[in-house]
Amino acid sequence: MIAKKNENQVVVTRDGYERLSAELVDLRTVRRLEVARQLEEARAFGDLSENAEYAAAKDEQAKVETRILELETMLAKTRIVDEDKLDTNKVAIGLTVTLQDLSDSKKHYTYTIVGSEELSSSDDTSVATQRISQKSPVGQAILGHVAGDDVYVKIPRGTRHLKIVKIERADRKGAKR
The missing domain is CATH 1.10.287.180 (Transcription elongation factor, GreA/GreB, N-terminal domain)
Structure with a gap:
């Protein structure tokens, strides 16, 4: 069963x-x-x-x-989530993802994907701690994707074209390992 x-x-x-x-x-x-x-x-x-x-x-x-x-x-x-057992081939909660913004001067952003309950109810991202909710527009768009994938994200100010550059484990303090 x-x-x-x-x-x-x-x-x-x-x-x-x-x-x-x-x-x-x-x-x-x-x-x-x-x-x-x-x-x-x-x-x-x-x-x-x-x-x-x-x-x-x-x-x-x-x-x-x-x-x-x-x-x-x-x-x-x-x-x-047991971060030590996560497959770093696909974006998932608990992993750190580096994104390249192809629609804005090729800027790079690094976020750890977290459960939405981990962030305040009024905020889907925490820039200070570089955490982003899996329910945010970016989080939803990249979950399950692999490094090298291009994704388009609809945000309030339009659409962003992002490339997943790197997926890695984060230590418990949020720093990459």
């Missing part, structure tokens, strides 16, 4: 899993206490019905609790 792949599974790198786990610990231990202190201070101001500080603290408490629930749910269905 063939095991059915869990379609709700969240695929992340080891580094991404550690970051998400650390965020959950921080929210449970540090942020909850900070918000509780804010609520206590706001209560001291008196009438809660017209207390802006109390309302703001309650909103923050709701955000913290919502994020905790999101992370708990996500981590419960996470599959961690």
Whole structure:
């Protein structure tokens, strides 16, 4: 019998899993206490019905609790990519890819492909850490391709023509090995 792949599974790198786990610990231990202190201070101001500080603290408490629930749910269905076992012949989550931009003066970009949950919800790429989501336009276009392939990527400002120059493993800190 063939095991059915869990379609709700969240695929992340080891580094991404550690970051998400650390965020959950921080929210449970540090942020909850900070918000509780804010609520206590706001209560001291008196009438809660017209207390802006109390309302703001309650909103923050709701955000913290919502994020905790999101992370708990996500981590419960996470599959961690074993970067050491990845085939570097094809672009996949956990690998580092060097791209040549053929539509803009032949610039080169190097990104590690990560699960979309590893990046903030408002950003498909993290330029500072050179990570790009597999669900971003570029990530979707290059997944499964091999070095030497040309791909066209539709982005908000038009279409980019990229060439996959190199695919390699990244160490757990994101540096190439």
